[in-house]
Amino acid sequence: MNRTFKLFLLNDTFTVNKLAQFAEIPSILANGEMVFSMRTDEELCIICPDFMAPNNVQQELGWRCIKIEGEFTLDDVGVMVSVLQPLAEANVPILGTSTFNTDYIFVRDEQLVHAVQALQKAGHEFIHKE
Numbered sequence: 001m002n003r004t005f006k007l008f009l010l011n012d013t014f015t016v017n018k019l020a021q022f023a024e025i026p027s028i029l030a031n032g033e034m035v036f037s038m039r040t041d042e043e044l045c046i047i048c049p050d051f052m053a054p055n056n057v058q059q060e061l062g063w064r065c066i067k068i069e070g071e072f073t074l075d076d077v078g079v080m081v082s083v084l085q086p087l088a089e090a091n092v093p094i095l096g097t098s099t100f101n102t103d104y105i106f107v108r109d110e111q112l113v114h115a116v117q118a119l120q121k122a123g124h125e126f127i128h129k130e
Helices: 079-089 109-121
Strands: 006-019 036-039 044-049 058-068 094-098 103-108
Touching: 006 109, 058 079, 058 109, 079 094, 079 103, 079 109, 103 109
Parallel strands: none
Antiparallel strands: 006 044, 006 058, 036 044, 058 103, 094 103
16 A cells, blocks of 8 residues: 655654653643653653753654644544655654654664655655644
8 A cells, every 4th residue: 555645844843752660741842832642651752853852861863744734633643654654764763653643754863865865765744834
């Protein structure tokens, strides 16, 4: 099932942060910027713009975010795989996350050009917003 999508590259560079499982979410992250947080039985992971990254935590800097444009239902099949497959075939490491409405793919900044080329070759279109 090869679906193609409109994709949007966010301007910010993001940091992936690993905090202790029961750590509090830093207050700066509640101020309306784009932040992704996931808590498991092992860790609290926060993906946020670099300028909001907490100090003194395990982290990886330099990730770019590609948003899959449009709203999808939770029953839609093949959205993520349609984007992830070309990246896997191009040997581009990714982090993926989903919200209620859509999906986001994070790629390392140094892999961005390669990722964009692989996605365009697979038929995906990058859009620009004013």
